[in-house]
Amino acid sequence: MTGDVRVGTVLLTPGPLTTSARVKAAMQRDWGSRDPEFVRLSAAMLDRLRVLAGGDAEHVCVPLQGSGTFAVEAMLGSLVAPQERVLLLVNGAYGRRMAEICRRIGRDFDVYEVEETATHDPQELGRRLAGDQGLSVVAAVHCETTSGLLNPLEDIATVTRAAGRRLLVDSMSGFGALPLDMAALGISAVAASSNKCLQGVPGLGFVIARHDELEARAGVAPSLVLDLHDQARALSGDGQWRFTPPTHVVAALVEALAELEDEGGPAARLARYRGNRDALVDGMRRLGFRPALEPELQAPVIVSFVEPKAEWYRFDPFYDALARRGFAIYAGKMRELGTFRVGTIGAIDTGVIERFLAAAEAVVTEMKQKLIR
Structure with missing residues (x-):
């Protein structure tokens, strides 16, 4: 090219992707990251994202500077402990990327892979979970951007919940448009980003997770900057991000969320x-x-x-x-x-x-x- x-x-x-004039205009102002007004702006954004995911009072939205993959790596590193093993559902490049992340950060994993033009069989997923009690977590991609394939999230969540396992979801290309109700589906965590269906600009990833599951795995993250527990703890204190936030991206996302509401x-x-x-x-x-x-x-x-x-x-x-x-x-x-x-x-x-x-x-x-x- x-x-x-x-x-x-x-x-x-x-x-x-193409953004609206009002989202672009939101980035014209400079924000001090420690200014009370920005702290309030950031907190309101996180609460709106939690609600948008179908999260309730048991969930917390944790932001991260960086692309969506930063959020996916943070989710896997912070919510899968070293002694746990995760089953990755793969039918495209982004499922394979989760496998590479687990490999790099030292998380034990198995792969259930199907063709890139097919979805996983819920019955086969159930059989694999029943046959291997060492698998404590399932991780899946909501919409595989490799091809544009929509995975059956509700079926995956139902089988995973029935088997007594936790479910982590990469909803990067679906969040903000595709139906999602974390509380109803019993999903432990969802990773997404400021652009794609939210129609903000790149530069901010986030993970919405059950607060108790983050607390139960305090200290397991293999990375300083991608430690969701530490970031959530800092934000719950004085509302400050641990490291310099992408202030203009936050402002643009707040406007993009208002635009989403205005659209219906x-x-x-x-x-x-x-x-x-x-x-x-x-x-x-x-x-x-x-x-x-x-x-x-x-x-x-x-x-x-x-x-x-x-x-x-x-x-x-x-x-x-x-x-x-x-x-x-x-x-x-x-x-x-x-x-x-x-x-x-x-x-x-x-x-x-x-x-x-x-x-x-x-x-x-x-x-x-x-x-x-």
Whole structure:
């Protein structure tokens, strides 16, 4: 990819993504991290995130400076003790990333992996948990950004809870739009970030966890900066982050949360994203591009399209030509299929999708004409 992403480019990606003018405007002010006004702003943000996750008084939202992966590593390191073993449900790159995190931080784990175009069998999950009492934790990805696959979180939670195990969830690409009720599902912790479906800007990860489970594992985190217990304890005292917070990102997320409420909450946002996805899939099919997933597995977050096996197509020129027309997409991450990905989240609607489809049609025509010449 050589095409530069210019100011004004629409990011059809799963994050960073296109943000609204009001979210951008929220970053125009400088905040002192120890100012009482910022402390109140930060505390209100954390409480709203906890409620958004379906957390109750037993849960606490712990923020971290950094990307979503920082939050996932903090969750695994702080909520899986060295003597515990975790079963990782893998069907994409982000499940495999959890395995790499566990490997690096010295957490014992097993992997239940299925194809990137499939979901895990709840009955098989139950059998594995029943057959190995040493597995005390299950960790799963809510929406696999590798492909755009929506995993059956409710089924996974039901089986895990029935087996008396704890469930940790990476909801990076779902939080703020996809249905989530931690208390009802009995989920121990959820990791997410300030961008993606919340439509803030990158730079802040967070974990919503049961307070008692954090307390029970005080001191187990292998990292100073990613210790959720210590961060939660500091915030519960004077409201201060242990290390310099990303103040502008916090302010932007507070505005993004207000924007989410104004839109009608997660259900309304999900409906808009579904409209974007349906318009995208229908339009790309007309241009000859096939989605990698079956419709029932396709989350309205990002769509992986199978790359055409045709002489005219190569991804880099395709990407560059779209970038020149004001649209940025993502390369594929699936192992078995050559794909590229187009996001349907962010401050966009079906009008933006239709403009993208017109640009994609022009690019396909241009690339085919170059081949003919």
